[in-house]
Amino acid sequence: MIKVGILGATGYAGIEVVRLLTAHPEAEIVRVVSQSFVGQKISDVYQNLKGICDLCCTALDVDDIAGSCDLVFTALPHGASKTVIPSLYEKGLKIVDLSGDFRYNDPVVYEKWYGEPHSAPEVLKESVYGLCEIHRDEIKTHRLIGNPGCYTTCSIMGLAPLAAAKIVDTKNLIIDAKSGVTGAGRSASLPNIFCEVNESLKAYKVATHRHTSEIEQELSILSGEDIVLSFTPHLVPMQRGIFATCYANLTKKMTTGEVLDIYKEFYKSEEFVRIYDEGSLPEIKHVAGSNYVGIGVVVDPRLNRAVVVSCIDNLIKGAAGQAVQNMNLICGIDEGTGLRAAGMYL
Template sequence: MENIGIIGATGYVGIEIVRILQNHPKIKINSVVSHNFVGKKISDVYPNLKNVFDMECEELNIDEISKKADIFITALPHGVSKEVIPKLIENGKKIIDHSGDFRYKSVEVYEKWYHTTHGMPELLDISAYGLPELYREKIKTAQIVGNPGCYPTCSILGLAPLIKNRIIDTKNIIIDAASGVTGAGRSTILPNQFSECTENFKAYKVSTHRHTSEIEQELSALADEELLISFTPHLIPMKRGMLCTSYANLTSEKTTSELIDLYKEYYKDEHFVRILDEGELPQTKYVAGSNYIDIGLVVDKRLGRVVVLSALDNLGKGAAGQAVQVLNIMMGLAECTGLSTPGLYL
C-alpha cells in the first residue's frame, strides 16, 4: 500500500479525491490537510463519508505530514502552491498539483494569464503536464505533475486527432464550452449562489479565460506550430459536468464516418476515452461521477466543417479522477485501478 497525503482535502476537488481513493485497493490516505477545518473529522464536513472515512483534518505542517506520505496531491489555488511544493520536494516527495503552476512550459505565458509571479521556475524541469493520453511516459518519471484544467482536458482530447493528423485549418478553431458550478470551487461568491445560477445560462470571461492559454499550448505542440483559438466558457445551472463544442474547417473533404474511424484508431488504447458511433452525441449524464470522456462528431458537408463534441465530469476526468489516473501511472499500476465506476446517468 502506498501512503498518500491530500492538501486542500475539503474543497470540491479535494473531497472527490478522498471519495475515490478511500476505496482504492493499492492506496492508503494517511494525511488530509485543510486550512478551514483543522481538528475536525472530514466526515463531519462531508457527512456522506460518515463511517466510511473519518480521518481528522490537520493543519499544514510540511515536516509533520512528510512523515506520513510519499506522494502528495495538492488541491490549492494557483500561487499558493509555491509556499508548499518546494518544501515537499526538498523532503523527497512526489506531487500531483491541481493549480496552474505546473501546467505551463513557459513562465512568461503563465505570468501573463495568471497575473502573478511563478515563484518556482526552477522546478519546471522536473515536472510534466498531467494529461496521460499525451504525456504518459513523462508522467512515469516526473517528480511533479501539473494536473490539467477541466476545460483544457475536454478541449484538447476532443481536437487532438484532427490536429495531429493535419485534417483541419488550425487558424480558425472555435471552442464553446459549458461547465457545472463546481468548476468554480467551493467559494461563496455571489455569481455561484443558487439564486444567481438556477434557471440561467451565461457566458463568462469571453476571450480572457486563463484556460485559453493552456489549450493553445497543448494544441500548438500537437500541430508543431503556434496556434491561437477562440474560447468561450459558459456556466450551466448544474452541479457537475462539462460539454465542449469545437468547430474547425476541414482542409479536404471528409465524412463523419471517416473521422470517427480516425478517432477510434487514435484512441484505441485509451481506456477512459470513449468514441461514440455515428449518430450518437455525448451527454454529461453519461460521464457524471466517472473518469471517462465521451467524444462524438459531425461533419457539416454544406460548410466543409467538423463539429466535435466532448463531455466529461469536471470533478472527474477534469480534476480528481484524472489525478488518480496520473497517480496510478506514477505508481506503475494499471491506469483504471480504483477508477472503474461508470457514469451515474441519473
C-alpha cells in the same frame, strides 16, 4: 500501500480525491490538510464519509507530510501551490498538483495569464502536464504532475486527433464550452449562488479565460505549430459536467465516417475514452460521476467543418479522477485502478 496526503482536502476537487481513494485498493489516506477545518473530522465536514474516512483535518506541516506520505495531492488555490510545492518536492515526495501552477512549459505564459511571476520556475521545469492519454510516458518518469484543468481536458481531448493529423485550419479553431457550478469551487461567491445560477445561462471571461492558454499549449505541441484559438466558457445550472462543442474547418473534403476513423485510431488503446459511432453524440448524463470522456463528431459538408462534441465530469476526469490516474502512473500500478466505475446516469 501508497501512503497519501491530500492538501486542500475539503474543497470540491480535494474531497473527490478523498472519496475516490477510500475505495482504492493500493492507496491509504494518512493525512487530510485543511486550514479552514483544523481539528475537525473530515467526516463531520462531509458526512457522506462517516465511518469511511474519519481522519481529522490538520494544518499544513511540510515535515510531517514528508515523514508520513509517499505522495501528496495538492488541491490548493491557484498561486498557493507554487509556494508550498518546492519544499515538498525537495523532500523527495511524489506530487500531483490540481492547481494551475505547474501546468506550463514556459513561465512567461503562466505570468501572462495569471498576472504574476512564477515564484518557482526551476521546479516548474521538473513538472509534466498530466493529461494521461497524451503524456503517459513522460508522466511515468516524473515526480511532479501538473494535473490539467477541467475545460482543458475536455477541449484538448476533443481536438487532439485533428491537431495531430494536421487536417484542420489551425487559425480558426473555436471552442464553445459549458460547465457545472462545481467548476467554480466551494468558496462562497455571489455569481454562483443558487438564485443567480438557476434558470439562467451566462458566458464569462470571454477571450480571457486562463484555460485558453493550456489548450493552446497542448494543441500546439500536437500540431507542430503555434495555435491561437477562440475559447468561450459558459456557466450552466447543473452541479457536474463539462460540455465542449468544438468547431474546426477541415483542409480537405472528408466525411463524418472518415474523421471518426481518425479518432478511433488515435484513441484505440485508451480505456477511458469513448468515441461515439456516427449518428450518436455524448451527453453529460453519460459521463457524470465517472472518469470517462465521451467524444462524438459530425462533419458539416456545406462548410467542410468538423463539429466535435466532448463531455467529461469536471470533478472526476477534469480533476480528482485524472489526478488518481496520474498517481497510478507515477507509482507504477495499473492506470485504471480505482477508476473503472460507471457514471451516475441519474
